[in-house]
Amino acid sequence: MGIFSRTTEQVPCTVEVSHRFESLHAHVRFNNGAVVFPGDVVLVHGAPVVAAYGEVVIEDRMATITRASGIERLWTRLTGDLGFMELCEFSFSDEVKL
Numbered sequence: 001m002g003i004f005s006r007t008t009e010q011v012p013c014t015v016e017v018s019h020r021f022e023s024l025h026a027h028v029r030f031n032n033g034a035v036v037f038p039g040d041v042v043l044v045h046g047a048p049v050v051a052a053y054g055e056v057v058i059e060d061r062m063a064t065i066t067r068a069s070g071i072e073r074l075w076t077r078l079t080g081d082l083g084f085m086e087l088c089e090f091s092f093s094d095e096v097k098l
Contacts, residue, residue, distance in 0.1 A: 003069060003070035003071055004069050004070070004071060005069055006066055006067055006068065006069050006072075007066075007067045008064055008065065008066045008067070009034070009064070009067070010062055010063070010064055011030050011031070011032050011034045011062070011063050011064075011065060012030070012031040012032060012060065012061075012062060012063075013029060013030050013031055013044060013060070013061050013062070013063045014028070014029045014031060014058060014059070014060055014061075015027070015028055015044060015049050015058070015059050015060075015061050016028075016029075016056065016057070016058045017049045017050070017051045017056070017057045018051060018055075018056045018057075019051040019052065019053055019054070019055055019056075020053075020054055020055070020056065021054075026049070028042065028044060028063065030063070030065075031060075034065060036065060037067070037068070037073065038068070038073055038076040038077055038080060039068030039072045039073045039075070039076035039077075040065055040066065040067050040068050041065070041066040042064070042065050042066075043063060043064045043066070044061050044063045045061055045062045045063065046059075046061050046062075
C-alpha cells in the first residue's frame with residue numbers, strides 16, 4: 001500500500017439482511033477473513049438484498065474492497081471523531097408539543 005495509491009481486492013462474502021421485529025440489520029462477513037480499515041470502501045456486487053417483514057435473507061456474494069491510500073487513511077483517522085460527534089447532536093426537552 002502506497003502513501004498515494006489505492007489498491008483493490010475481490011473477496012467472497014456473506015450478506016445477511018434481517019427484517020424482523022426483534023432485529024433490523026444488514027451485515028457483510030468476508031469469507032476469507034479480510035478486514036476493512038478506516039477510509040476503505042466496500043462494494044457488494046449483485047442486486048439489492050430485500051427481506052420481507054419477518055424474514056432473514058442470507059446470500060453469498062462477491063465484494064470489491066478498495067483500500068484507502070496512506071494519506072486517505074490518515075485523514076480519515078484525524079477527522080473521524082468530528083463526524084462521530086455530528087451524529088451525537090441531540091437534545092432532551094420536557095415540553096409536550098400538542
